[in-house]
Amino acid sequence: MTRVMAFGTFDQFHPGHLYFLQQARRLGDELVVVVARDQTVATVKGHAPLQSEEQRLTQLQLVDGVDRAVLGNLGDKYQVIRDFSPDVICLGYDQRAFIGDLPHYFPHIKIVRVPSFHPERYHSSTMHQASSPGAGTLEAQR
Template sequence: MIRVVATGTFDILHPGHLYYLEESRRLGDELSVIVARDANVKHKPRPILPEAQRLRMVQALRPVDHALLGDLHDMFRPIAEIRPDIITLGFNQHFDEERLQQKLRDRGLDADVVRIPGYPGSLASSSKIIERILNTRGPASPNGPVGEE
């Protein structure tokens, strides 16, 4: 059995997330997804949805066999428990594949690291969705704030 692990924040689910998970699942027989903890998201704005809600949404997706929250202190702990054959990265995740591969080996983990290309869609990122909402529903938009008549 080939085990695959995908990781991410998964804030405001969109087609790009689904594409990433579908492509990750195609690489093996079982897909586990590690959802970033709120406290560990430091490389971009904090998630809008709390970690428990993001986890619940990821658990409900068809390609996902297992989903869990990441470890607060050691990002490799859940990977060591799952012992995947493959770890996938999204096209915009900030990891360097070679450095990650070496860190895995240093921990006795022999998993290949595969970068999944981006989804070809205009609203395939949470930041683009947020920007569109603000431009079309925010106070300065022609439509005004949501709920305003």
């Protein structure tokens, strides 16, 4: 059995997120999705997510093909990898945080980066800007 682990914020779940998870699921028999904690998102992205970590976690638990969705660890960011021992780690095309040391700490785990799915349309930061006070509607972003 091949276990795949995917990471992300998954704020305002959209078709780009679904595409990412579908691609991750194709890489194995089991898909574990790690949802970034609110505090981590604020630190890495410079703003809090629009949805709470619990809301994002609940949404992911309902996605077909996701076998398990869990919150990331606030302290040791790599603990969840040790806890689940995945065979494959799947990263989004734009993920930059906490990935530099993955090959060093986990040389036995295959790391795959999923290509983008219409990033000009389905990128959470674009959607976040559109949802900010005073911004145009999502239609205006197309």
